[in-house]
Amino acid sequence: MSDEQLEATELRQRPQKESLFEAPPIAEQERMVEAILFASAEPVTVKDLAARLPHGSTVTQALVSLQRRYEGRGVELKKIGDAWAIRTAPDLGFLMQKETVETRKLSRAAIETLAIVAYHQPVTRAEIEEIRGVSVSRGTVDQLLELEWIRFGRRRMTPGRPVTFVVTQEFLDHFGLENARDLPGLKELRAAGLLDNRPRPGTMPGVTAEDEEDVVDSDDQDDLFED
Known part of the structure; x- marks a missing residue:
């Protein structure tokens, strides 16, 4: 076997170096999105989520998967305008009500x-x-x-x-x-x-x-x- 063939074989056998911009698995992206939404008091836009997640992440896919996973649970992932938020399931809203509620009626x-x-x-x-x-x-x-x-x-x-x-x-x-x-x-x-x-x-x-x-x-x- 020639020197050129040996060198080519060696290069094929070497482990490929991972890209510095390789996105994490979708399951890990879901966890990241979930953490951001839970910590945020206000709905978060897709643009803001993408800015926080690692480069190359598919935020929309993570949101859709996360929304499907929360179906039927005590909280749900809701799209509000162009943003997303985790909210209490509508049928459980009564659990969050206080005994005394101060209301301001509009004219x-x-x-x-x-x-x-x-x-x-x-x-x-x-x-x-x-x-x-x-x-x-x-x-x-x-x-x-x-x-x-x-x-x-x-x-x-x-x-x-x-x-x-x-x-x-x-x-x-x-x-x-x-x-x-x-x-x-x-x-x-x-x-x-x-x-x-x-x-x-x-x-x-x-x-x-x-x-x-x-x-x-x-x-x-x-x-x-x-x-």
Whole structure:
């Protein structure tokens, strides 16, 4: 056997050096994703997960496998907007409730404003007022912004470039929604008793738009948006 053949045989028999960028096994990636989500108080985006995991990791595959593994357990992996979070199974939520719960009810104006943003986003303040039929006070918008249930969206490319409003990831997380398309339709709202035949805002005699902003209803419609 020639020297060249011996050298070639030796090279084939040598163990291949592992790449410094070789991704860990998918099971190990699942453990890493699981650890990050458990330690995070807020939902984590795929981009943020990918930035923390070793180079070459398949974050999406790890999330799908982890979500399947949590099916039927006490906690589940939920997609919230463009992020992921570990949450208590819906049917076990009653175990997490406290004996005394302090609730803050939103005014009817705030509820209607929030609903309009959720169903018509992105929507400008003028469009909200057109749909409601009355003006929207700054306090109503500020309250929803403070709750972090709505946020400023992109400005419209129209005269004056008005700012738009959209619902936030916190809003989706609070109501267990993946995206705004999961909001109930009119039939579901009526079936749940959340829509009634009360007069449109601004049509009640003796009640101005400013007065209406301070009205807090005690019926079931407000309970949908308790915090």
